[in-house]
Amino acid sequence: MSLLPTRRRAAAAVLTAALLVPLAACGADDSGTAKGRDRGTADGSGSDPGAPQADLTVLAASSLTxxxxxxxxxxxxxxxxxxVTFSFxxxxxxxxxVKQGAxxxxxxxxxTTTMxxxxxxxGKPTVIAKNRLVIAVGEGNPEKVENIEDLADPKLKVVLAAPEVxxxxxxxxxxDAQRIEVKPVSQEPNVRAVLSKVELGEADAGLVYRTDAATATDRVDAIEIPDAQNAIASYPAATLKASKHGEAATxxxxxxxxxxxxxxxRGAGFQQP
Structure with missing residues (x-):
């Protein structure tokens, strides 16, 4: 009986094994690379191993700019x-x-009403911060605004945000709580537009968030509103169900x-939730 076929089969088996080893190694490398790409690394580089990497687009309120x-x-x-790219x-x-599918x-x-x-x-929203209102006036407060009641002065040019904002x-x-009637010279689409009107001198006063006034301290002064008369703004954050990067967004x-x-x-003046 000849041993040639057996030797040929053995040689073929060795050759096949030799070819499969590098393929298996490549598969392991690819898997490791993908895992690192999606989950981050744990090599001490400072990245979060639980945060998948992605190009994220976040829609955010103007006051968070x-x-x-x-x-x-x-x-x-x-x-x-x-x-992370923001659209304010x-x-x-x-x-x-969101409703239009952006x-x-x-x-x-x-x-919270809008959310x-x-x-x-x-997804389920979480409140991440809170804020309060102040009266923004020109630097040095040239019109001597002292309190919320002063906004009713018809000689004062007051700008507010539109009621749907x-x-x-x-x-x-x-x-309304203080029964103060104000006739604004304009109603703006966001808080930054209100602040801009005061900065440019196109308005004597405007109601803005405390944090927005803090971004322009060299151009406007902020008149505090007592807590008993003020309103607390809440900032909820949530993922969008249409996101293509659900885990990364979460x-x-x-x-x-x-x-x-x-x-x-907190460093920007926001309050804890």
């Missing part, structure tokens, strides 16, 4: 390979964008409630 730029940079530093506008404009991954509004109206389009609703709530929204994020928000 400055602080979220800082927060986004901090999140990207913590999660190399992740990029009045909360009512953001709601319209491509985005998360939403942060300046009130609640989008429950079919969002969260800060406009809060302002309306404050004025990780970012969760991060907004971490001590690191809260420290950034």
């Amino acid at each position: 400055d602080v979220f730029k800082e927060a986004g940079a901090a999140y990207e530093a913590k999660n190399p390979g992740t990029r 506008a009045g909360s009512q404009e953001l709601a319209a964008q 491509p985005a991954d998360a939403l942060v509004t300046a009130d 609640d109206g989008l429950s079919a389009d969002t 969260p800060v406009g609703r809060y302002g309306e709530q404050v004025l 990780a970012f929204v969760a991060w907004l409630s971490t001590p690191e994020a809260r420290k950034i928000l």
